[in-house]
Amino acid sequence: MTIYIDNKPYEAKPGKNLLEACLELGLNLPYFCWHPALGSVGACRQCAVKVFKDEDDKTGRLVMGCMEPVRDNLRLSLEDPGAKAFREQVIGWLMTNHPHDCAVCDEGGSCHLQDMTVMTGHTYRNYRFSKRTYENQDLGPFLNHEMNRCIQCYRCVRFYKDYAGGKDLNVFAAHNHVYFGRCESGRLESEFSGNLAEVCPTGVFTDKTLKSHYTRKWDMTWAPSVCQGCSLGCNTSAGERYGSLRQIANRYNGEVNGYFLCDRGRYGYEFVNSDQRILQPAFRPHSNGTVNKEHVLDQVAARLKNGRTIGIGSPRASLESNFALKMLVGEDNFYLGMSDSDHDLTSLALKILRDGPVRTPSLQEAGEADAVFILGEDLTNTAPMLALAVRQAVRRKPEADAMGQIHLAEWQDAAVREAVQEDRGPLFIFNTLPTKLDELAEAVQRGAPEQLARLGFAVAQQLGADIAPITGLTPEETALAGKIAAALLAAERPLIIGGYGSGCDHMMKAAANVAWALRQKGRNPLLSLTLPEVNSLGLEMLGGHRLDTAIDVLRQGEADTVIVLENDLYRRADEHLIDEFFLHAQEVILIDHLYNRTAEKATVLLPAGTFAEADGTVVNNEGRAQRYYQVYVPKGDVQESWRWCLQIAEGAQVQSLHGLHNLDDIDWALTTGMPSLASLQHLAPHADFRINGQRIPREPHRYSGRTAMQANVNVSEPKPAEDDDTPLSFTMEGYRGEPPAPLIPFFWSPGWNSVQSVNKYQQEIGGHLHGGDPGVRLLEPHVNGGAPFFHEAPDTFVPIPGHVHIMPVYHIFGSEELSMYTPGIAKHAADFCCLYLNPDDLAQWNITPGNWVTVETDHHTCRLVATANHWMPRGLAGVNAGLPQSPVVDLPVLAKMQA
C-alpha cells in the first residue's frame, strides 16, 4: 500500500492507523493518548495531520492520525502549517495548568510531555492566569503521585483497568477537574501498578524506589538485563549510578514481555544494594580483616586438589556459572541445588516440552491464544506476566467476532471495547484457592490438586487421549470436562497452562495430556509450563544429581568439601537436613552475593556478582536462552561466579577449564561440551563485535559528572574499566547509532528521551525489534514424535487421619528470595508461619484459628499458626511458600499434625 506523506510516496502496511504508519516510517508525529499496546481513543488531539482528497486538494482537512486508517494512495501532510499550528495549540492548552515542576519532577529527562512540547515547538507559555491544583495521594511503596502534572490523556486508567484488570485506580470529578487516583490513599493493589510510571506520559506516576536515590535517565550506566524474579525472564534495562543500582526499566522484547513488567520484577532489585552483600572474600568463622584474593584462591584450589569435592548449583545462577562449577568439581560431583520437589517438577517440564509434540509459546504468543485452560496455577503469583497475557487472550475471540461484524480495526480501542462489552473468550481455571483471573473465567473448579488433576485427565480423555479411564467423577464434573474439551477443540489457538504452582506433578501431566490430545486431533495447541526460578530450566538442561543424594554422599564420607553456588540451601530442604549436611561437610566454600543462613555455615566466602555485576545467560520457561549484561564494575573483589570457578580451576589445574578466561571462552566450552545448547553461540554478538570499530556505550551521551564523581577520592580521574567479556563499554564513548537488539542498553532516539523511543527500534509498531528480538529458543517440539501420554491419573484425594497434606501457596511478594530484600515488597509479603486449614478441619482438631499448631514431617516438628481458609479441602493444608526462615521448605509434604 502506498501513502503520500508531504507528497513523498511511502510503503505502508494495511490495517494500521496513520500515526502508527508515520512512526513506523521513522517520522516524528507527537501523540499522548495512543499507546502501542493500548490502541487509540483519539482523546488528546495531539496527533493531528492534514489529509487531502487528491493531488489537487490544497485545503485538506485535519484528522487525528491515530484514528484514521491507512488507505491506498492516501495523501497526508505532517508539515502542513495548519496541522503544525493545531498541534502546537493543543499542547499549549494541555500545558495551561501544568506546574513549573521539571526541576523537581522525576520524569524530567525521560518525559514524553517534555519531548512532545519541544517537538511541536511550543516553547513559551501564553497562558498567564491561575492554575488548577490537586491534592496527591499516598499510593504505597512503589509509586509517587503528583496529580498537578496530569494532562488528562487517560492512559493510566486504560492500562490499569482495561488492560491489567486493576480495580482501585479510577477517574474522579468532571470537566477540567478530572482526577486520576484511588478513592482514598493506599497501596495500589494491582501487581502491575509499576507500569504506570512508564505508561503515564508525564510525572504524575513515578517510580518511588528510584526517588529514594534519584538519578536522571541520562546519568545512569545502563545494560540490557533479564528479570530474575520468576521463570518468565522478562527483559529489563538496569541503571546504575555511583556504584548502586538505581532503577529497573522495561526493555521491550516483542516476543517476551513487550511493554510491561510486573512489580516483583520492577522493584525487586534492591537486594543488589543491600548491606547484607558479601563484598570481600573471607575465611570463616574467624578471619582477621580482609584476606588477599590470591591467598583465598590458593587455599581453595589446594583444598580442591586434596579433598573430595562436590558442587551444588543453583537455579538462580547463570548457565555459565553452573557449567563452570560442574566442570570444576567434575560432572559426577555436581548436584542441582533445587528442592527435591522443584527438581521433580522441573525435570518433568523439560521432558514434556522436549519429548512432546506441542510447542510452548512465548509470552507474546500466549497473549494471542483464543481459549485458555489453566491447571493448578495462580498465575498472578507464580508467573505474573503470563497472567497479564491471559487477560489479553480472553479478549481475542470476542474481539475477532466484533471486528468481523462491524469492520473495526484492532487499534480502535474504545470502539472495540464498546462492541465487546463483557464478552470473553473461553477461560477455564482449576485451582485449589481463588485466583485473580477467576473473574474472567467461564468456569472455575476448586479442590485438592490431585482431584483437579484427575479432572484434567478426564478432559484429555474426552479429547481422545489414550489413557486409563477416569472413574468416580460427579455428573457435573463430567459435564465440565466435556465443556472444556469442546471449547478447546473449537478454538484456533488453545493455550494450556500448567506448572509448579500446585506442587503436584499430576497437574503438569494433565496439562500435557490435554495439549497432546488436542494436537492428536490435528489442532494447534500451545502448552505453557511455569517453573520455580529464573534459570530452573537452564539448570535442568545442564543436568546433575538430586540434592538429597548430596546429603547421602557427605553422610557416607565420600566427599568432605562442598562448593555452593549462589544458593541458600536452607531454602532447598528442611532445616534439619541442611544442618546435617553442613555437619558432615568439613569445608563449605560459598560463592554468593548475600550473607544468608548458608553463608553463616560457610568456611570460605567468595563474593559473587549479582545480575547487575555479572554477565550470564538464563533460560526461561519457554526454553529461551537470554543474556544479561554486567551494568557496572562492582566494589571489592566481587566478580562473576563463573570467573571464580575459572580462577579456582586454574590453581587446581582442572583440565576441562584450562585456558578459559572470559565470557566468550566459557560459552565456547559450554556450547562445545553440550551440543543441545549449541545455538547459544548465536545468542548475542561476541566480545570483539564492533560497529565502525566502536563499542556500544553503556552510558547516554549526556552522562554527567565524569570528572567530579570520584574527585573527592583523587582529583585525577581513574582509567575507565575495560570490558573483556562483551562489546559494551563502561563509558559514554562508542557507537551512537542503534545497537543490535541483544545489546540495547536503554532506549533513546533524538527528540525521544522517554521510553516511547522504543518505536524507533521496532520493525513494526508493537512487533519485533530490528534484527529480531533477543534470545534463542533451545526447545522445539518433537513434532513427529507422537504423544507420549501419561497414562496414570492420580488417585482420588482422601484425607489421612491424623495427617495433613501441606501444599505450597505462592505469592508474588514473598515467595521469591531476592525480591524480599526490597523493603516495599517485604512490607506487603504474605503472612509468615501461616497454615491454612479448612474450618471443619480446625473444628475437628479442636484448634482455635490463630493458635499455634505443631506439624511433624520426617520426625521433625515445627510450629505454625492455624488460619481458617474455607477453600482448603479437608485434609489439605497450605503454607505460604518461599518466605525467609520458613520452617517447612520442601513442599508438598505429608505431615502429622497436633493441636
Next chain:
Amino acid sequence: MFSLLRSMWLVFLHMFHKRETYQYPEEKAPLPARWRGRIALTRDPDGGERCVGCYLCAAACPVDCISLQAAEAPDGRRYPGFFRINFSRCIFCGFCEEACPTYAIQLLPDFEMAEYDRQNLVYEKEDLLINSQGKYPGYNYYRVAGMAIAGKDKGEARHEEPPVNVRSLLP
C-alpha cells in the same frame, strides 16, 4: 632611522599616560557583576537552599566537572545530598548557571582560587554554599513550582487556585 626614533618617542610618551596595569595583589581589579569566576550555591530569600538537585547544571557542563546526588528532606524540599565541583576541570563557561532553573548555581566575580595542590580544587557543598541570594535576589523556586513543601501547600504557590474538590461534579 626616522621610524626607529619615532617609535622610541612614542614609547617614551607612554610614561605619562594613565596606567592600565594593576598592582595585583595590592590593588584589585574591579570585576563586573557578571564576571564568570568562582561558582557558588546561593540561597533563596527565606534562607533555604535554592538548589533542588535537578542535575541540569551537571548535564550542561561541557567538562562534566559537577556531580551531585538529589535527596528529599522530610519537609518535601529537594536538595543536593552532596554537590561537588572539580575546579581543576572547570572552564568557567557559565553553562551551569544558564541551565539552572532555580538561580541556585551562580558564577561570582572572584577568581582567587589558586592552589598548590590540585586536590584542593575539589569543592564540596560546604565550600560552595553561601549565605546570599547572589545576583538574583527575590527568586524562590518553590513559590512558583507546584510541589507542596512544608509551609506552602497545594494551591498556595503563585497563580494557583485552591486544590480541586474531587468529590464534586459541579461545573
